[in-house]
Amino acid sequence: MTITYADRIPNNVDLGGDKLLQRALEHWQPEFLKWWTDMGPEDSHTADVYLRTAVSVHPSGWAHFDYVKMPDYRWGIFLAPGDGERKVNFGDHKGEPVWQDVPGEHRANLRRIIVTQGDTEPASVEQQRHLGLTCPSQYDLRNLFQVNVEEGRHLWAMVYLLHRYFGRDGREEAEALLQRRSGDRDNPRILGAFNERTPDWLAFFMFTYFTDRDGKFQLLALAESGFDPLARTTRFMLMEEAHHMYVGEAGVGRVIQRTCEVMLEHKTDDPDRLRALGVIDLPTVQRYLNFHFSVTIDLFGADVSSNAATFYSSGLKGRYGETKYGDDHILRDAMYPVLQVIDGRLAAGEAPALNALNEKLRDDYIKDTVAGVGRWNRIIHKLGIPCELTVPHKAFNRKIGPLAGLRLSPDGRIVSEAEWSARQRDWLATDEDRAFVASLMGRVATPGAYANWISPPTLAINKQPADFEFVRFN
Ligand SMILES: [Fe+2]
Ligand SMILES: [Fe+2]
Helix, strand or coil, X not given: CCCCCCCCCCECCCHHHCXXXXXXXXXXXXXXXXXXXXXXXXXXXXXXXXXXXXXXXXXXXXXXXXXXXHHHXXXXXXXXXXXXXXXXXXXXXXXXXXXXXXXXXXXXXXXXXXXXXXXXXXHHHHHCCCHHHHCCCHHHHHHHHHHHHHHHHHHHHXXXXXHHHCHHHHHHHHHHHCCCCCCXXXXXXXXXXXXXXXXXXXXXXXXXXXXXXXXXXHHHHHCCCCEXXXXXXXXXXXXXXXXXXXXXXXXXHHHXXXXXXXXXXXXXXXXHHHHHCCCCCHHHHHHHHHHHHHHHHHHHXXXXXXXXXXXXXXXXCCCCCHXXXXXXXCCCCCEEEEEEEECCEEEEEEEECCCCHHHHHHHHHHHHHHHHHHHHHHHXXXXXXXXXXXXXXXXXCCCCCCCCCCCECCCCXXXXXXXXXXXXXXXXCCHHXXXXXXXXXXXXXXXXXXXXXXXXXXXXXXXXXXXXXXXXXX
């Protein structure tokens, strides 16, 4: 299918051939722009930003780089190419052709899945809206804005599905996606982590590393869906998502690099001295990491969940890498290990694999996460510093599921309420930590200049030189 990029809404879904749908989306578009103006990146609307825009789904050339004013960004609707032969790969409908329309009996569940995914996209834009004011460089500012416009496009991707396949209910849900607000007491975003603040750039990098990676795993599970339009749209979203996680991984890596350089230069690992030297000490990095990891793994939901079983058996949401498994893809007789709390102790347990699919996806996510933390440690070790960042135990600081409320140290030891109160400030970013990090945040916006607390990047954007003018402020 050709891309009608000249249309108001760039797309490869033949919007022009469905006037009713096109009108519905054109009606939603000004509402979206109003939301972007009110809740999108602060003080950004007149700048020309060197951004990537999705213009096709071709793996080798799907994006176009140029200066664009963000309110003029072309948020398009792109589905990865369909395969006419594709079958449902799992659950009770395994082997049947995938659905091009929503099966009536799965309508409510599918809508819920799409709305929950869709809600995270504008939420993160809201969470990040003040960060541009304290960017450590033009390069980072551009990356923030890139992530923001692409989360906006992901919202469009979900709204397209709602409008196209869910009639009036879908249109109402699409409106509600623009009405909820991250952190709002009366009308918050749906999931916990998307109501937390992202107040500083260390939090932003941690968020894009940990929480956008949750996005990756959710999208990978939805890319297996028997509802083909959902599978195809999420497959294309994953192309953009990779950059978001890169921003996070490289960002934290550059913070670590800079801190380690100052540690070597001044022969000190004393957090107070390092703070006085204007860099973020590694224990503070570890406390941020502990916070973002624990809040993010809650996003996968309860360890044992009948919804997860239903979503799988109905063919709506598969496992990460579904087709790579050699099992029956029905899972009715299989078991999966889960942690249990027995008399206040953690114990190994088992649950029916179908009900434990959230836990399985969480475990896959944790594996991926640990690998990246290992890459951060390599930066530290390369500079000869005997220090290591670690990923906390998966029961640490949980708020969802049977592990919620358990008092546990990051290394997985059950602790008393008294020890928790006394040690919590060693384990999770404190108000003082956040105030210190905030004190470092000051806008650096001269091309090629970087804030003192972060190293320059090692990888260019679209092969542009390091002192490239990524943002023209006008
Ligand atoms: Fe997204
Ligand atoms: Fe993302």
